[in-house]
Amino acid sequence: xxxxxxxxxxxxxxxxxxxxxxxxxxxxxxxxxxxxxxxxxxxxxxxxxxxxxxxxxxxxxxxxxxxxxxxxxxxxxxxxxxxxxxxxxxxxxxxxxxxxxxxxxxxxxxxxxxxxxxxxxxxxxxxxxxxxxxxxxxxxxxxxxxxxxxxxxxxxxxxxxxxxxxxxxxxxxxxxxxxxxxxxxxxxxxxxxxxxxxxxxxxxxxxxxxxxxxxxxxxxxxxxxxxxxxxxxxxxxxxxxxxxxxxxxxxxxxxxxxxxxxxxxxxxxxxxxxxxxxxxxxxxxxxxxxxxxxxxxxxxxxxxxx
Ligand SMILES: Cc1cc2nc3c(=O)[nH]c(=O)nc-3n(C[C@H](O)[C@H](O)[C@H](O)COP(=O)(O)OP(=O)(O)OC[C@H]3O[C@@H](n4cnc5c(N)ncnc54)[C@H](O)[C@@H]3O)c2cc1C
Numbered sequence: 001x002x003x004x005x006x007x008x009x010x011x012x013x014x015x016x017x018x019x020x021x022x023x024x025x026x027x028x029x030x031x032x033x034x035x036x037x038x039x040x041x042x043x044x045x046x047x048x049x050x051x052x053x054x055x056x057x058x059x060x061x062x063x064x065x066x067x068x069x070x071x072x073x074x075x076x077x078x079x080x081x082x083x084x085x086x087x088x089x090x091x092x093x094x095x096x097x098x099x100x101x102x103x104x105x106x107x108x109x110x111x112x113x114x115x116x117x118x119x120x121x122x123x124x125x126x127x128x129x130x131x132x133x134x135x136x137x138x139x140x141x142x143x144x145x146x147x148x149x150x151x152x153x154x155x156x157x158x159x160x161x162x163x164x165x166x167x168x169x170x171x172x173x174x175x176x177x178x179x180x181x182x183x184x185x186x187x188x189x190x191x192x193x194x195x196x197x198x199x200x201x202x203x204x205x206x207x208x209x210x211x212x213x214x215x216x217x218x219x220x221x222x223x224x225x226x227x228x229x230x231x232x233x234x235x236x237x238x239x240x241x242x243x244x245x246x247x248x249x250x251x252x253x254x255x256x257x258x259x260x261x262x263x264x265x266x267x268x269x270x271x272x273x274x275x276x277x278x279x280x281x282x283x284x285x286x287x288x289x290x291x292x293x294x295x296x297x298x299x300x301x302x303x304x305x306x
Contacts, residue, residue: 071191085178
């Protein structure tokens with residue numbers, strides 16, 4: 001198979017998917033799809049392409065066992081328009097190839113991100129890096145949006161005047177705010193795209209970049225549906241348990257088996273508590289204590305990595 005053509009991906013090539021108030025993501029091109037992952041993996045095993053079910057099973061096996069290199073054989077190129085503060089978070093993903101609009105060469109457009117009323121929220125009290133879940137009162141949100149808008153207008157007017165006066169564009173731009181939109185071409189292989197998506201779809205990531213990640217997930221699904229489904233099942237919606245947590249999980253489920261002894265579980269038997277790997281007896285205390293127990297319970301409740 002010389003060239004993979006994926007009809008679902010062909011159908012969305014060049015289409016702009018809107019994100020935020022003025023941003024978008026566009027799939028410019030793609031190389032390979034599920035078939036390419038299977039084809040690359042079967043080089044290792046020396047077998048030809050099988051049925052869709054068997055291929056999806058192989059992809060899932062590769063994902064579960066972190067046999068990642070076949071996923072690197074697939075690449076996606078995106079054209080993204082995004083505010084600079086989102087771009088600063090995004091650019092930390094170093095394995096992509098990027099080409100951004102030059103503010104030294106071009107006149108920057110008068111386009112700024114203004115959060116919708118529902119996205120204007122106070123500083124979160126329990127998360128120093130985030131905002132409260134509840135938006136502010138409508139009147140307060142409108143006041144803040146006006147203030148942001150005023151600052152953006154003033155910054156762009158100054159920028160335009162400086163350019164008109166003949167100041168170099170590379171200097172005229174330096175007072176423009178982080179809410180200004182920029183654009184780039186961003187190309188990445190599927191393995192590293194999944195890494196980007198797992199970090200940026202996480203509720204800990206800022207809402208604005210999460211919205212881009214969500215759109216990108218759907219575009220990725222069009223290119224490689226079986227791989228995307230496997231990523232969602234095994235990584236995005238999966239949770240990791242450490243050794244002590246596994247021991248506690250086994251204790252609760254009454255599953256016997258070899259529990260690797262860990263610092264957290266050592267001495268439990270002596271203290272009369274449950275023993276990892278042995279069915280629990282009535283009235284036994286949990287193996288985990290304090291914050292470790294809280295984190296474990298929260299993982300079970302929310303299904304999120306903590
Ligand atoms: C919710 C959230 C909050 C964050 N807060 C902050 C913050 O406050 N301050 C801050 O500075 N950053 C912050 N970051 C950025 C974060 O620390 C990472 O830089 C970013 O998520 C990119 O992750 P990465 O390095 O795994 O990704 P990539 O750069 O895409 O790399 C993928 C993987 O490739 C390997 N790799 C890539 N390049 C190299 C290299 N040169 N050397 C060795 N291994 C490499 C690593 O294994 C890496 O995990 C935050 C990220 C998130 C998701």
